[in-house]
Amino acid sequence: MADLFASEPVPEAARAVPLAERIRPASLGEVIGQEHLTGAAGPIGRMVAAGRLSSLILWGPPGTGKTSIARLLADAVGYRFVALSAVFSGVADLKKVFAEAEVHARAGQHTLLFVDEIHRFNRSQQDGFLPYVEAGTVTLVGATTENPSFELNSALLSRTQVLVLNRLDEPALDALLARAEEAEGGALPLVPEARAALVTSADGDGRFLLNQAEALFAAGIDTPLDTAQLRDLLQRRMPVYDKDREGHYGLISALHKSIRGSDPQAALYYLARMLTAGEEPLYLLRRLTRAAVEDIGLADPQALVQCMAAKDTYDFLGSPEGELAIVQACLYLATAPKSNAVYTAQKEAWRSAKEHGSLSPPKHILGAPTKLMRGLGYGAGYQYDHDQPDSFSGQSYWPEEMEGQTYYRPTDRGFEKRLAERLAWWDEMRATRQGGQ
Template sequence: MADLFGDSAPAAPRQEASANAPLADRLRPRSLDDIVGQEHLTGPDGAIGRMVAAGKLSSMILWGPPGTGKTSIARLLADAVGLRFVAISAVFSGVADLKKIFAEARQMAKAGQQTLLFVDEVHRFNRSQQDGFLPFVEDGTVTLVGATTENPSFELNAALLSRCQVLILHRLDEKALGTLIERAEHEFGKPLPLTREAREALIASADGDGRFLLNQVETVFDVEPEAPLDPAGMAALLHRRVPVYDKDREGHYNLISALHKSLRGSDPQASLYYLARMLVAGEEPLYVLRRLTRAAVEDIGMADPNALLQCLAAKEMYDFLGSPEGEIGIVQACLYLATAPKSNATYMAQKAAWRTAKDSGSLMPPANILNAPTKLMKDIGYGKGYAYDHDAEEGFSGANYWPDELEPQEFYRPTDRGFEARVRERLEYWAERRKELNSKSS
């Protein structure tokens, strides 16, 4: 079923939609002006608006969530500039279908008729199939309009992307979804039998998907309740919408990134929101715990070493109780991390130390701290002059532990936040004592 959208005024049904067609088909927009929620593209200053005004289309990829208008825009683009419209789905089409389409497009081009080829779910074509589009896009045999719900930079060949504009469609907001309901009411000739609260709940449940909303609206109209339904009555009638979330797709990485950055930014409310988004949508709790544990060291570290312990304890609790009881432990770990003092000093120290270790090669530690289990090793100086720190005043000898060929480095630079502030004082004190002891020995 194609996507659907309209603008503020009720749009007349398309001529080709019969009275028995689904509401979503009957309310398909008839022009780009009828599109709702994508004015940043279809308006006079938008990419699509400018192309239509110029009467010339470039190949493009329409990237957006389900039910936001990709199919409708492609069809209306062809109408707007007088192109022949051919649509295929990458789910059901193969190489033979493409060859036939390209051959027909060449024949039509000789007769003066250019072709707009709309490919739904274009990311479903494999890399070699995507490469097959290149010569026909380059020589103008077809103007390609691909539609995808997945991030094109991950799913499409760089060569194909370089020949197409990527246009991003937004999920439909409350105003746009409200306009679709108004169009449905105009189509049925009566108001939707829902209370104001139920209407708002219905819009929220659509999650920005216009097609889903209209399918639900049609169900409510078909039932013809005796009185307007309240939210509870509507929920009993309609199936609950499952949140849009693919664990191996971009939405997964967007939400875990948002959670991690909210933790780092010390916003416990936003952190808890993104945690809920993931777990409610069915994310594996242990995956979330792994990410929280990483954040405990990367973004908190020695500023509050207990952050790591909280995450490990939450993991143990979840292993013991499972879902849903064990998820409260994940919540506590999340809130602990969000409210803890922040430091990336441990993370930065690791990067600096790893870099120096790679750059400096296999330098021998100084002889005084080498182990000497044999007489030969003792004879050649291994362990000679080693100062046992516990025998020194204050348990600190100030000895050198760096290879002779390498100047002492400073990898770990503690902040003045949380527990790390005490560590910083200690390191500064030891640095001064080391200078004093070395000056005495010299």
């Protein structure tokens, strides 16, 4: 086994350069995991073949090659490459870049301006790119981990092409590790199971994986580590999750729709994704409660009770014990019969209320606390339902100027099936009793 890790020593000058930089691809063909963009049939491949670039927004998770692609694009078509970070740059930096680009443009030299974290620029700063992009002074390549639809101006988006980079899958990450081992002149000091665990721990982030590999090479390990030893030595990458950005909204949408689709396993997975990433449990409980009334309603009235009980339990126990109550509520909702009849009824009733304005209820169901009101007929003819046969009078409760409406239409699922039978019986009795009046 010792021979497996024997290697030619890497010169100290080379070791001073970070591993990720040493194995940065030298051409677009060497970019790993983004062949749908960089291949001959991909949009980047076609631009390079034509020898001319359009402005781009590269959207993808961290560590997927956005910076490398931008740099290699410039090299492939002979453009001058300038890089800025929106985190550290301001208006003065942009003005300087644009002024220099204009000078080079007059000399026939195109400039590719790469802006990392472009979503960090505010709206007015983003607008500042427009005249220079339109005039062709610069070809803009912006990189972002956030959804451009939400984070970038529509004017800027209309002048650029958005390309989506894939999260690196396990074969791509394994290929990246092989490239790192070739650069280091030897294999990682890991048993096969630990190597697979290292790839999984990167969660699609190539840069994180290379940093972990570099730490392992630097540790001077003589005996290959197993999975437990690797876990003790290195930290697992935290999942990508920003509570106020797209990852947050994407996962909560996936949770809600998994519940609506009656898939308890998927619902529990997305719940776990959010809780382990640090989401506020009460936020999740609010969304579960919303699902209980929107997607289950009276098909199973206990769904709402389960959510409120989970909220009280979490308030009482806190984390982590109280999270089990959230799991129980999630699974109850996902396995409950589904109905959006309450949700639909609410929307229709609200619409009707707005359309019909301030119609007065019929006089017979209005209270008559004064002599004047009784003289005007308020309360006259009201039939107290509990004194009627079957505790049902069948009277009309709608304004006289408005026909009776049907907003709530129970399904034939769960408890609503019984409600539908009850409503049908009342409708029949109402028609009989109103017809006999």
